[in-house]
Amino acid sequence: MDAQTVESLAGFLKALGEVNRLSLVCQLCDCSTPQNAMCLCECCSVDSSGVSRHLKVLSKENIVSVEKRGRERSYSLNRSYVASQLRVLAQKIEETGMEEES
Amino acid sequence: MDAQTVESLAGFLKALGEVNRLSLVCQLCDCSTPQNAMCLCECCSVDSSGVSRHLKVLSKENIVSVEKRGRERSYSLNRSYVASQLRVLAQKIEETGMEEES
DNA sequence: TGCATATTTGCGCAAGTATGCAAATATAAA
DNA sequence: TTTATATTTGCATACTTGCGCAAATATGCA
Numbered sequence: 057m058d059a060q061t062v063e064s065l066a067g068f069l070k071a072l073g074e075v076n077r078l079s080l081v082c083q084l085c086d087c088s089t090p091q092n093a094m095c096l097c098e099c100c101s102v103d104s105s106g107v108s109r110h111l112k113v114l115s116k117e118n119i120v121s122v123e124k125r126g127r128e129r130s131y132s133l134n135r136s137y138v139a140s141q142l143r144v145l146a147q148k149i150e151e152t153g154m155e156e157e158s
Numbered sequence: 159m160d161a162q163t164v165e166s167l168a169g170f171l172k173a174l175g176e177v178n179r180l181s182l183v184c185q186l187c188d189c190s191t192p193q194n195a196m197c198l199c200e201c202c203s204v205d206s207s208g209v210s211r212h213l214k215v216l217s218k219e220n221i222v223s224v225e226k227r228g229r230e231r232s233y234s235l236n237r238s239y240v241a242s243q244l245r246v247l248a249q250k251i252e253e254t255g256m257e258e259e260s
Numbered sequence: 261t262g263c264a265t266a267t268t269t270g271c272g273c274a275a276g277t278a279t280g281c282a283a284a285t286a287t288a289a290a
Numbered sequence: 291t292t293t294a295t296a297t298t299t300g301c302a303t304a305c306t307t308g309c310g311c312a313a314a315t316a317t318g319c320a
Contacts, residue, residue, distance in 0.1 A: 057184050063177050070175030074308085075168045081251070082159050088254050093267065106309060108268055127266050127317040135252050142248040146241040149183070152190050176278085195297065208279055210298055229287040229296050261320100268315070277306070285298070290291100 057148065068141055071117040076100040077110045081133060084120060090130035159250065170243055173219040178202040179212045183235060186222065192232035 057065075072078055083099040084091060097107050111131055114120045119138055123130045159167075174180055185201040186193060199209050213233055216222045221240055225232045 059181075062180050062184055066175050066177045066180045068175075069171050069180070073168050073170075073172030073175040075165050076308085078164050078168045078171070079161075082164055085251055085254075094265090102308085103310060104267070105269080105311080108266095109308080112268090129267070133251065135254075139248040139252040142244045142251070146244040146248070149187055149235065149244070150237050150241040152237075178278085196295090204278085205280060206297070207281080207299080210296095211278080214298090231297070263318105263320080265318080266316080268313105270313080271311090273309085275307085275309100277304100279303085279305100281301090283298105283300080286296080288293100288295080290293075 065141070065145065068117050068119070071113050071119060072138075074110075076102050076106070077114060080107070080110055080114065081119065081138075084131060084133040085135075087132075090123065090132040092125075092128040092130055094128075096131065167243070167247065170219050170221070173215050173221060174240075176212075178204050178208070179216060182209070182212055182216065183221065183240075186233060186235040187237075192225065192234040194227075194230040194232055196230075198233065 072081065079100040080096055083096055093104060093107050093111060096111070097104050100107070100110075102110065111120060111122070115122055115131075118134060120131050121134055123132070174183065181202040182198055185198055195206060195209050195213060198213070199206050202209070202212075204212065213222060213224070217224055217233075220236060222233050223236055225234070
């Protein structure tokens with residue numbers, strides 16, 4: 057895993073590794089339809105500007121997608137991308153560098 | 159997923175979401191035998207005290223295990239724990255709250 | 261056009277974090 | 291005991307980050 061990959065993966069994990077952002081992700085996770093920011097506001101103890109910033113971080117890391125809808129924005133979780141990123145890392149971590157055990 | 163779970167999961171991801179710490183984890187990942195801190199020092203651009211601190215964070219999150227060996231400490235990756243944590247999140251994220259799609 | 265609502269952005273602040281250096285500690289080996 | 295090596299810790303510093311507030315922006319609607 058080269059340096060650049062590590063760096064971008066770190067960015068991804070860092071985006072998820074903040075309580076309120078992870079709460080937002082979990083909230084989105086439980087919704088079957090896209091949500092706007094005002095609605096997401098309620099799940100974490102942050103005002104709307106804070107939520108806006110958190111969502112920006114998440115979308116920059118491709119964790120959520122945004123869709124403009126009139127004066128609102130609909131956010132939805134990029135489920136398969138996020139899950140696959142996590143699984144790739146899980147797999148990498150589980151396999152030994154040199155197959156010398158087992 | 160209750161608030162406490164989210165919080166501890168965030169801590170776990172945060173520990174992984176720092177470039178140098180993730181580099182250490184990757185380094186350990188590629189090693190089939192436990193490594194000491196001096197050796198791990200080489201894989202990231204941080205001096206030994208920094209590595210010591212990073213490893214402390216990682217072990218606090220149960221990402222690595224430490225074993226005292228004379229004046230050295232041997233660090234090894236808790237592969238199955240880390241992988242399972244990542245997979246649990248991946249699974250949670252992939253499943254819709256209400257089964258309304260597909 | 262004028263008002264209401266949703267979201268973003270500038271600003272400042274407080275807290276957290278990563279880092280290197282030097283000193284302290286621990287322990288093996290001479 | 292003395293010396294050398296590995297690791298930790300205190301300290302200062304620079305940087306980052308999360309936050310709320312207020313103002314700005316965008317857009318729908320009357």
